Amino acid sequence: MTYPLGLQLRGRKVLVVGGGPVAARRIPALLDDGALVTVVAPYACEDISERAAAGSLQWLQREYVPADLDGAWLVLSHSGTPAVEDRVAADADAARVWCVKGGDHQASRAWVPAVAKVDDVSVAVNTNGDPKRAAALRDGVAAALDSGELPLRRHRRSPSSEGAVGSVALVGGGPADAGLITTRGRRLLAMADVVVADRLGPRALIPGLGADVEVIEVGKLPGNHPVPQDEINRILVEQALLGNRVVRLKGGDPYVLGRGGEEEAYCRDHGVPVEVVPGVTSAISVPAAAGIPVTHRGVAKGFSVITGHEDITQQAGLIPVGSDHTLVLLMGVSLLPKSVASLISGGRQPSTPVAIIENGWMDSQRVTTGTLETIAGLAAVRGVKSPAVIVVGDVVTLSPHWPTSHLPLSVEINTE
Ligand SMILES: C[S@@+](CC[C@H](N)C(=O)[O-])C[C@H]1O[C@@H](n2cnc3c(N)ncnc32)[C@H](O)[C@@H]1O
16 A cells, blocks of 8 residues: 655656656656656657757656666656666665656555546545556546536635635526536536526526525526626625625526626626636527527528517618528517518518427427418417527428428427
8 A cells, every 4th residue: 555645846856767658648747746857768759859859858868877866856767678667666765765666566666646637626546556447536536526526625705715805607507408518617516605597507406506505596487586687797796705606607608698798897897707608508509409400501501699589670681581591589489470570571581491499408398390471370379488499591491390291381299
């Protein structure tokens, strides 16, 4: 067994014997820790020779001699030749220098553990001389840290941190499915003290937050009214100024019709460090959930995303009217009749295919297809409700929800 220890190598000489791939793999971590690395080897792989040429390490292009150990605090012997390894280990022992002896874990005085590094945390795994097992464990730990399954740290306010400003992360949570948040977003969520949550996004992650995490709901949920944007901004800054790590968990992407820019600017203006974590926008991913690619070779070369929450006449006039250009409307359910009328009067063919996808990525996802001419009536019959993404253009016909007999149009009865 070994005694686990962390070494502070900054400014200390570390000797690496050997210039092969194993030596090359060990060197970056030594350099990252500020070690003064000397490599002794008649030949070295490109990685080492390039670092030597760049001045980040010293390469003595010859065989090892005992004097190489002079001034060294640590030696890593990875020459690949057992006799050299034996000699270096014996010399190091005599000189009282810790030695990692390559190729012979049992005879080695020191071992390099398998290390997972995430942010400022490193987890070192030693498995009594079984590097494959150590690497497998390390990978498991790294994945759990990355995904946020293993919270890196809770940063609750403490008397000693009084006066310290916290931070805000505007995290795009994706459309609804908890698997569609980014790794970074998931990790920040696992480190949050306060989560300011919308009604859309990966809601399933909220019950899994620690009991000490304060969740502030600002979206319209049953039993509560949506919080006005000014108030959301104020909450973000207030919580961060209390020293908290705040995650603003948003649906989709923060910058796509999500007011992420406003929240970011407000935080900056109030001296709060803020970062934006992009998310999977509903504008692309919700059509995808219904089998609709927003572009497709030979069908659509581009797409536009606009809000359907207001009169779209002016905006729609700036967008190509051909059905080979996909138009995606967010927040478009309540004004759908008005919007389709504007699109037709703006020059789009009444027969242009349209799909409405409600509750994308949720168990309750439902797709309604029609054309510009019929979709408003169909939506009324079906009682289509928000949240929904409306897609206009020929790409809709690529969806398995688009009935082959869909001419002129029909309501899809057999829903998901
Ligand atoms: C205020 S916008 C926010 C958009 C978000 N920033 C994004 O990138 O997806 C809210 C609109 O996004 C759409 N939306 C978001 N999530 C959805 C989902 N899971 N299913 C259907 N529509 C969704 C709806 O059009 C909804 O009205």
